[in-house]
Amino acid sequence: MESLEDSKQAYQTIHITFSLLQSLEDSKQAYQTIHITFSLLQSLEDSKQAYQTIHITFSLLQSLEDSKQAYQTIHITFSLLQSLEDNKQAYQTIHITFSLLQSLEDNKQAYQTIHITFSLLQSLEDNKQAYQTIHITFSLLQTYEDNKQAYQTIHITFSLLQSLEVSKQAYQTIHITFSLFHSLEDNKQAYQTIHITFSLLQSLEEREKRHSGHKEQLAREQRYLRRRLAQLRAAPCDVPLRTLGETVLPHSTRADSLSSLESSSTSDHYVCHRTARRPPVEVKVLPK
Secondary structure, three states: OEOOHHHOEEEEEEEEEEEEEEEEOOOEEEEEEEEEEEEEEEEEOOOOOOOOOEEEEEEEEEEEOOOEEEEEEEEEEEOOOOOEOOOOEEEEEEEEEEEEEEEEOOOEEEEEEEEEEEEEEEEOOOOOOOEEEEEEEEEEEEEEOOOOOOOOOEEEEEEEEEEOOOOOOOEEEEEEEEEEEEOEEOOEEOOOOOOOOOOOOOOOHHHHHHHHHHHHHHHHHHHHHHHHHHHHHHOOOOOOHHHHHHHOOOHHHHHHHHHHHHHHHHHHHHHHHHOOOOOOOOOOOOOO
């Protein structure tokens, strides 16, 4: 900081040029250039003091396994000056342009651009003070393994307007922490995917209905055969062999025998009335 006579104007200009060269194996090169242009103007009038200090520490570590190394170190020292003039207005404008170019192995290029635009306007009236402190900690860890590429682009635009009038104070604190970790191992990439699988279990209601209908059909057939057998025992007659054979058919032909028994019941009944009584005929029903 250079002080001027009669508490007039203080000018500060800080220019930091940081250039990192990253060497990659197999005759590949990674270039990183960080250019920080910082311009600070401080003016003091009528025994007023402006104190502003902003320290931004930016640390980036990039490690590459299998003889891969990436070093990135960014240190940003940011100093803010607050100027006061005759209880009027203090203007501050900070513009940080950060450009990072990284070339990748095997003639591949990775571009990382971080653009931070910060604009701050502070006005003070009636011997009031405005305090602003901005602390930005940015940490980025990127790991490359086996000729893999990682692209990271961070664009931060921050605009802050603070105005103070008549014994008012404005306090603003902004803390931005950005941490990114990207790891690639053995030609594999770590992807995180959320996959939701929803499976529905089908109902067996139709099958149960079919089963119940089948059981009911069998029950009706059994009741009919029992009634038929009871009729034959109660009124013995000349029962045709065909009818008896159909009556004792196994379960596989019971459905067909029902219609035969129903159709022959009328004729059989007529024969029973015409013939004389005979000894009861024992009819055996085959098991199911």
